[in-house]
Amino acid sequence: MIVGDLGRGEFDKRLAGPGLRVRFGPFNIRIGSPLDAFAGVAHQLYAPYPLVEENALIDFHVRIASPRGLRRWVRRQACFSLDGQSPFAPYTIEHAFPAVEWGINWCIATRAHHLLMLHSAVVERDGLAMLFPASPGDGKSTLCTALVHSGWRLLSDEFGLIRPEDGLLLPLPRLIPLKNESIEVIRRFRPEALIGPAFYNTRKGTVAHVRPPVDSVQRAAETARPRWFVFPRWIAHSPLDLQPMSKSQAFLMVASNAFNYEVLDETAYRLVAQMVAQSDCYSLCYSDLDEALAALDELSRSSRDE
Amino acid sequence: MGNCQPDREAFVLAEAARSLIWQAWDEVYIIYQASSAETHVFNETTALILRSLEQGPLLAEGTRNRVEAALGLDPGELVEEDFAFALARLEELGLIDRLDPVSPVDDRR
Amino acid sequence: MTSSGTANRQANRLLIEAIRSPDVLTALRPDEWELLVRVARRARLLGRIDSEVRLAGVDECVPPSAAAHLRAARNVIAHRKTLVSWEVDRLLWALRGVDQPLILLKGTAYLLAGLPPERGRIFADVDLLVPEDGLGEIEERLVARGWSRIQIDPYDDRYYRVWMHEIPPLRHYERGTEIDLHHRLLPRTSRLNSDPAPLFAAAQPLANPRLRVLAPPDMVLHALVHLFLEGDPDEGLRLRDLVDVHDLLTHFSGQPGFWDQLVRKAGDLGFARPLFYGLRAAERLFATPVPREVLGGLRRVSPPWPLRAPMEKLIDLALLPGHPDHPLTRAGLARWLIYVRAHWLRMPPLLLARHLSRKTWLRFRGARKRIDLAQLDLKQQ
Structure with a gap:
């Protein structure tokens, strides 16, 4: 029910x-x-x-x-x-x-310290997950909302939950809170997205919540394997720029953005090291959502064919 | 602490440094220290200091010679202050210990 | 009895029985597990429950989602233990060549001496007892090696230094662990005798000879001081402090002369009555093996029954966490009364009145209690 x-x-x-x-x-x-x-x-x-x-x-x-x-x-x-x-x-x-x-x-x-909790949006396709670890304000929620309305499944907008036993990602497809300008961006980009009422003057400005596609909510028990780390930054009028990132830098950004990297001691170190080692890591600068989505689609297709 | 002759001070690997987990990517070493639950990021020089002390205690001077050799540098090419800073930092992290001046150390190693 | 009375009794019974006779854990229904996890978390005893489960070997009886909460508690505790023992290691490094006795207190002592209360216990700070005349040298050395005094408001700083038995906590610039340096176990203002010299004389060395812990009777008395004098107006008496007392008593019970010394030292300190109440509470809640003649002897210093019974009722109300969905007004009142009483023992009346009005004012403004989210992002929690 x-x-x-x-x-x-x-x-x-x-x-x-x-x-x-x-x-x-x-x-x-x-x-x-x-x-x-x-x-x-x-x-x-x-x-x-x-x-x-x-x-x-x-x-x-x-x-x-x-x-x-x-x-x-x-x-x-x-x-x-x-x-x-x-x-x-x-x-x-x-x-x-x-x-x-x-x-x-x-x-x-x-x-929830029985899990490693990264601060990251996570989307999935064909069982492989793309993670967007980011600090707030970098457009992670906007990009994530656009992706999950374009053929990707939402695992989470906020939490990369990793089960220590097997290193797999657990979905937590909660509502996606859009802030300020992002609300209008998504309304224009995907008019079919279901967005709740706007709350003005909250501690984070104006907030409105996107309800994830029903498919993502129904498949909340299907885990995914980490495959790509993409560190996004939205910069007005910037041309699309997708660049490989060094593993050591990716490790540091993932670990320092996690909710409980410090709490899980060696388990956290091993999990992050293993995820970063087995994933392709990129930084992404973008201003246009269509361009960004096309680049990420291309990335997922080419590395899958490898 | 015999500050007058820093090169003549001797260092030994601390117990905590015997169980480090190393992950090397490019020239960056990401190291986990179980005793303190800390993750460190070391460059090659710092990593080499730890490596060179693995065989036993060394004078600061001897450690520096080994690191310079491993990096392919000429003797004396490592900046003195940088090297002293790395030693102090490793000591602060509990990875190396400064030996009391009385302890005998083999100069030739 | 009201239905919230029943709910509170059920919640308290679940927690107490899980610690007192862990075999009951094999027979809990899912809704009881849910409640146990909530109550144990409120009392900060979730890690202890986890430890009981594993010690009794009843892991298979735990529903998976309760097991996840226990696992989470275990992970946090393992991490805190590492931090505390590493902080002690770094302290010893920083204090090389400083010839002052260092006595570990409370959790730090249990952990490094491998004493039973260490099991499943949450660790916050490093607590050390050092001689008052060595305090300056130690603090100076630590500050030179990367520790600094935590910024607290000037009222609290003055309160600490003038009236208390410790100095404001120190914290290393990189690591978050706090170090509390004590020079006595009771505030100067206390109505109790707080001369620390006998503690240093009786302290026992650990495997690392630079570190010591209190002698068993002193350790038990200090755990009781902590229980009865360092309460919190919201939390009342901390049940986990009584668990420490129970574990220590059970552990030291067989040592020759332990009980005699305990009673004698409590008398010297003027602490016989709290000892009586503490032993009675441990026996009542956890079935701690306290010899008859010890309680019999202490009964002479305890108040007559008509006063004792309401006091013990008050202690239980203040100790037990109750049901999170059914807060009892009388339990809240009991916690407040016990808090005021603890301060009564610690301070002269005028200072007490000033201190309590100050604390009440802060409480009313919400200065301590609540996090203002405007300052914080989720990540910084």
Whole structure:
């Protein structure tokens, strides 16, 4: 059963009562919220995600609700909590949805230390994965959204989750948050992309969430093997430039951008070294999405034929 | 610490340096140190200092001669300060130890 | 009893039983595993549960997703252990030629002396006890070798230096591990006798002769000081500190003279009553083997039953984490009361009033408690 099978009434009842039990990739999340500001957006954007089966364990119990006490009367606020504790300052109530999306990422990034977590977008074709490790602001989400609406499968926009046992990538096809100008870029580039409402003046500017293609959500149990590292940079009016990158530089960029490289000690070192050794590494400068996509398609075809 | 005669100071590979994991790409060495859970990036000179101490303790001078020979440089061509900096850095990372001046070291090695 | 009372009791029982008799882990239902993971995480005892599972050899009984959480906890702990023991190695390097006794405390001591509380325990900082007159030399040397004082607000800095038993923490410019240098185990302001000289006299050397740990009775008393005097207004008493006490007592129990010395030293310190409460709590929750006559002897210094019973109730409420979905107001109150009481033992009343109002003010502004996301990206977490 998927979230979309629930009518709005049942959906709201679960959110306000026992919680909505939803599966994002390898994680089961229970979300509680009495807030309309959250439920309306969530019902639309979470529609293709599976509900957690009866007996399965929940990994993270999160909630977004108005804080108790005086503050609720002063300004309407929403407080994100995990297991009954609120690690963050409250948000304005209109930003309840991005707060939960962000909060769940935070849960994963700070707790899932049984996996190596790279900070990277990951897309897949024919079982082979292309990773885009990047710092925010380098256009990783824009490029990733364009790719997954052009024949690539989304593994994740934010997390390269690597299973230490076999070095394979686990999908975590969550919503893709587009920021500021990227929202309009994607609307023009792929009018069929399903984009949620824009949230203005968040801590990251304007944010709107892209719902990944249904196929990516349905295939969230299919792992992929790392094959290419591409370090993208969007530069206005820049000509397309795809250059091989040295392995040592790629190693350093991957390791220093990971969420928990430091925590996993030797396991992390070995996994990153092995991934970088077996992958082709490139830097990519681009301004035009069509050109960038064509170059990456070409790259995936030529190295597959080798 | 006998700063007056830096070349006469002797160094030995620390225990922590015996179990390093090495990954060489081009002239860059990416090295994992299990004792500290740190990943280091060393250039060839720094890597050669560690390699030359693997056989046993050496005076700073002797270490430098070996590194210069391995790099194909003339004796004295390595910049003194750079070499001293690399030694101090390796010591700080716990990969080499400075021997107390009393310890006997074979000059001829 | 209300349904949240029932939920809280179930949560606490799961955690306590998992530590007290790990065999129960073979019979847990999936929903109980889910709750155990949540409660153990809140008490920062998830790594301990992982250790119990593996020690009891019941890995196959753990549902895969609970196993993933245990694995994550184990990875973090393994990493922290490496950092702490490496920091000690680097300290010894930096302090070469400094002829001062270095006594490892708390987690650092358990780890380097290989004592039972080390198992599955989370490690934060390196704690060292050094003679007060050697503090200057040690701090100076560390600062010269790459450590620096952590920037804290001037109120806290003054509070540390004037009133406390340690100096503000030091941190190396590259590594994140904090070093806490103590010159006594109790604040100067404490109502308890805090002369550290007998601790140095009784300390025991480790395999590396430059390092020492406290003698067994002192180590237990210090763990109890930590439990009862270093609480937190939100967390109350830390159950994991009581687990340390339980492990140490069980381990040292058979050593000749241990219990006699423990009781005598507690008396010298003016710490007999906290010892009584600590032993009772360990026995009550973890079935720690405490000899009858020890408790009998201490009962003379303990308050009469009508006062004792509510105090023990308060201690349990403040120790046990409860159910994350059903917070109890009375547990929150108990944690606050215990926190105030701990400070009562540590400070004269006027200073206490100033300190608490200051802390409450910070709490109200949210200065400590919350992360402001505007400053941080996900990566920096």
